[in-house]
Amino acid sequence: MGPEHLSLVGLVVALALAVGPSAGPPTLFPCSASTRQLMHRETFDRSDLFDFIDGGAEVYLAYGFQRVWVSYYRGPDRPEIAAEAYDMGTSDDAYGVLSVDPTGEHVAVGSLARYGAGLLRFCKGRWFVRVLAERETAETRAAVLDLGRRIAEAIPDQAPAPQLLALLPSEGLLPDSATYFHTQMTLNQLYYLSQENWLGLSPETEAVLADYSVAGGEARLLVVRYPTTARRRAAWKAFTNRYLEVADAQERRVVGQVEGGQFVAVHSADLHLVCVFEAAEASAAAALLDSAVARISGGAEDD
């Protein structure tokens, strides 16, 4: 290797050190946004995310969050724009953390993109991205969407929806209501059942919660997929015993009424536990439950 090669290697190393982990993935963030320049960058991983999101990092840690890079774009007499790119480990979890609130104006940026009042959120590949203007104006809306598109273009991967969402019956499904998640923390953020983890949720479980229009009003459908039938059995036992207060449920299916006049239905199937909450009528709970169970593939139910 000649001296010129050593110089080139040195330059590459120097650039890498200059960029460093704190500078973030440089290919994701452009140097400018509209008339603003990228002025400051910072990064946080699982160990120090609390420094960035004091009091709420758990929302990301409940998924496979790895690291976030944050870039701040500033320009004279312009509201600041911050762009945050979260490496969520998998495309499922990038989709999932966005789907905690899947509402907003649908825009064509990456996958599942939503915009509202100066905030753009989208996912692509294993990335969940937020682009936020300090305040919304016509100019910041255009700048936020443009910056988002440029970030999305820099991510080569696509972001298919998690496979589990395919188990949701389409009939009656309310738009922008389905959330993909793993843990008890997210479930309680969406629909509180208990501080105790009866359903045995963990990073290894997959779950989806969605709202449905059913006879008599709306109901919520929860589908959980377990890594083993033993874990599904344990969840079935705990949930029917502790929540539905059925001492020893022998059947694969229980429909019961709880306080507030609401009906709850639950069915165990293969690796899955399917629950319906807040149905106004028992028949509506059972119909939604049956519809979901029918979509579960994977062979015969076992127990």
Next chain:
Amino acid sequence: MTDADRDYGLTRRDFLRQAGLVTLAGLAGWRVLEAAQQPLFAAKKPVATVVLVRDAKARGADGSVNAEVVARMVAQGVETLTGRKGAAAWQALFRASDVVGVKYSRCGWMRVPTGQEVIDGVTAGLRGVPIAPDSIHTNDYGVPAGGCTALTNVASLKAHPLTGFAAAIKNYINFHPTPADFHEANCAKLGQIWLRPEVKGKTRLVVLDLLSPYFGTGPQIDPRYQADYRGVLLATDPVAADTVALHLCQQMRDRYRKKPWPLSPPPLFLAAADQKYHLGTADPMKIKLVRLGWREGVLV
């Protein structure tokens, strides 16, 4: 379930069937059968009084805050709360010899901090007592509670993914050296922090910044869910202040989605603050809310 574990292990069904919890569940937007039979926050013989002051001029259309108007709102709230005028109103709560910690919630613009104008309104009132400037310790992290004879809790209002919502009671979480310890069990044990020796019994005034409260999903701000409310809320009872704030936050959510959008998780910490830690009352029938100023979109 015993009183000792009422704040831990509460189920959704507990909230729907247990006296005291049903009311809070209802305030948090849950569908409950037991509807309130009386108007909320209209106690004839109140255990706690909460004052809401609003002014349309507190914020401009561009979100800028009028510090002068906000200072006047804070002063008016303290006067109404104490039934006295001017410096005498603050002297009803603080002595000139007090060392006062003003505990606010500070975070960057991507979050929901206590507005500086609200903090300034409080410190101006304290200086009028008169309390010497070097006896007023204003901070988020680093208020020397142990060295203070009095505390003022100046918090913002925001929906929160771990607690349901956060206002006065959660604002003291960083008086504990390891606040993350309180994040488990949906922060149900936040009230414990108020019983720490350096904190217990020192809170003389609660001021909630309701200029632009946040009612949406967290943890970071989504500006769609930031209300232009232009208010401040004052009380001496932190639990009563948070109970009114809970109801307000829920009303904002329902109005935004034009249908029930319940807070979740439920305010376990609020139930415990009342029933276990006895920090004040969370019973809306024991609270009197005094509404002053701008009434458009008041919601509570």
